[in-house]
Amino acid sequence: MVQQALGHLVHDPGNIGPALEKIDAALAAPDQDGVSVAELEQAKAALQTGNSTQGRVLLQESISVALSTLRPATGEETGTTVLLDPLPPRSGLTGADWGILTVSMLAVLTGLVLAYMFRPAENVHELRLLLAWKHRRQEVPPKHERSRRKER
Amino acid sequence: MSGHGERSGESDMNDETARIGGQTPAQAPRPGRARRLMDVIDERLGIGALGYAVPEHANSLAWSLGGVTAAAFGILMLSGILLVQFYSPTPETANQSVRGIVNDVWGGSVLRGVHFWASQAMYVTAALHLIRVFVTGSFKRPREGNWLIGVALFALITLALFTGTVLKWDQEGFEALGHNVEIGNLLGGAGFWFSAEFANQVSILVRIYGAHVVILPGTILVLMTLHGLLVKRHKISPHPSLPADVSGEQAAAVEPTEPFTHHLRRIGAFGLVLAGVLGILAVLLPPPVGATPVAGIEVTRPPWNFWWLYTLEDWFGLPAILFAEIAFFLFLAAVPFVDRSRNRLWRRRPVSIAAGLLLLLSILTLTLLILVLPVKEHLGA
Numbered sequence: 001m002v003q004q005a006l007g008h009l010v011h012d013p014g015n016i017g018p019a020l021e022k023i024d025a026a027l028a029a030p031d032q033d034g035v036s037v038a039e040l041e042q043a044k045a046a047l048q049t050g051n052s053t054q055g056r057v058l059l060q061e062s063i064s065v066a067l068s069t070l071r072p073a074t075g076e077e078t079g080t081t082v083l084l085d086p087l088p089p090r091s092g093l094t095g096a097d098w099g100i101l102t103v104s105m106l107a108v109l110t111g112l113v114l115a116y117m118f119r120p121a122e123n124v125h126e127l128r129l130l131l132a133w134k135h136r137r138q139e140v141p142p143k144h145e146r147s148r149r150k151e152r
Numbered sequence: 153m154s155g156h157g158e159r160s161g162e163s164d165m166n167d168e169t170a171r172i173g174g175q176t177p178a179q180a181p182r183p184g185r186a187r188r189l190m191d192v193i194d195e196r197l198g199i200g201a202l203g204y205a206v207p208e209h210a211n212s213l214a215w216s217l218g219g220v221t222a223a224a225f226g227i228l229m230l231s232g233i234l235l236v237q238f239y240s241p242t243p244e245t246a247n248q249s250v251r252g253i254v255n256d257v258w259g260g261s262v263l264r265g266v267h268f269w270a271s272q273a274m275y276v277t278a279a280l281h282l283i284r285v286f287v288t289g290s291f292k293r294p295r296e297g298n299w300l301i302g303v304a305l306f307a308l309i310t311l312a313l314f315t316g317t318v319l320k321w322d323q324e325g326f327e328a329l330g331h332n333v334e335i336g337n338l339l340g341g342a343g344f345w346f347s348a349e350f351a352n353q354v355s356i357l358v359r360i361y362g363a364h365v366v367i368l369p370g371t372i373l374v375l376m377t378l379h380g381l382l383v384k385r386h387k388i389s390p391h392p393s394l395p396a397d398v399s400g401e402q403a404a405a406v407e408p409t410e411p412f413t414h415h416l417r418r419i420g421a422f423g424l425v426l427a428g429v430l431g432i433l434a435v436l437l438p439p440p441v442g443a444t445p446v447a448g449i450e451v452t453r454p455p456w457n458f459w460w461l462y463t464l465e466d467w468f469g470l471p472a473i474l475f476a477e478i479a480f481f482l483f484l485a486a487v488p489f490v491d492r493s494r495n496r497l498w499r500r501r502p503v504s505i506a507a508g509l510l511l512l513l514s515i516l517t518l519t520l521l522i523l524v525l526p527v528k529e530h531l532g533a
Contacts, residue, residue: 101431
């Protein structure tokens, strides 16, 4: 429950309500083995005064004994001991990034040129006209046969 | 006389075998070194078989989407092989190792970005390929079996996307896994593989990792090969707006053809464009890594590919995910058995096209609805 409180603080730092609910539930829980109740209460007080940084540190410390006795995670266990914030996005592009961007753009351009070069000789519309023309030509008898018919 | 004649014929035959184009072997121009190398390889590996004729309409982008999907799969395999060198699939270290790939491995951020965006590209191109095959009626006799393989491939691609989401082992991935475990429980005995109890001595993350790097790509590779071989066997389906042969199952003999190698060449060009776009996206829009997971809370949304299911889950509860997925894939699997007319042109198949359009619009609407729905807790509810 303490980890759940930390989870709410990490994902929605502006709203401490769900975290306080979880802390209250942890304080009222019958099994508090490995949890420092004093630090938990201090964490609650810190959060209530708006000091969420201090609150998070105290929450993490309050379960340090419980976490130290954890076995390697099995089944559906998370294995989380320290709750890390989401990885912040990078600030800017490095030289290597610019290099990869350049190569990527060259690949796009080369690919487009090759796709144009290797394009089919006729598109579907042209194929339709071509096949219709071939079909008509097959239906019309050759010239010498036509002249023979006329003679008859 | 007859004996003389026979001898004379024999002599002519010998002359024919000894001469090439009216020249003796000594006089015939020797083929270039590259040509000879190709001949040596072809003689041993039979790659010349790739030169079979395909109708010209198959070289358009729309008819090459299956090939572009295969190109995305190739990029995924390559980037995936590199990523597994640095990824640690145990719950205690998985999220940290992803952070390590992004921050500490040279080019790791771009590599991960390429893998992530290639998975999105594969999903999108496979979906577009599926739509193209449906609209042009290419699934019709005798290609029903290959349509089913394609549907199975799409299901496997979705599963690969899902397992990849779990592997980063952040809150989003863990919640996705939670949904999967509950769906496994709903399936009862049939969902045993998805339950943590099936092999409780190891973390389910390790098993998901095994599925993501071995079982799923291996099965995709086998089915993709079978898919391609069946395309060769049945030949490329006729274009619905072009005349077909008498059977209606093949392109007309008068339609110009090109060797399949030219088709591959064009797919290669599209693949190069795709690789470049993936590189650009990987640099400019690297995929995020969320906070380490905590059990018992539900605060994230799934990847966009699953938003339509999430909306249904919001309305009808967690079982809706299972039933909607089953209904979706049953619909796809039923297509060739319901739409059995010989008509391939969409205008002449109003019922099936309307049903397909309805399904597509429903998925799009449900996907967009997530933007206005609040995040709700469903697990354990």
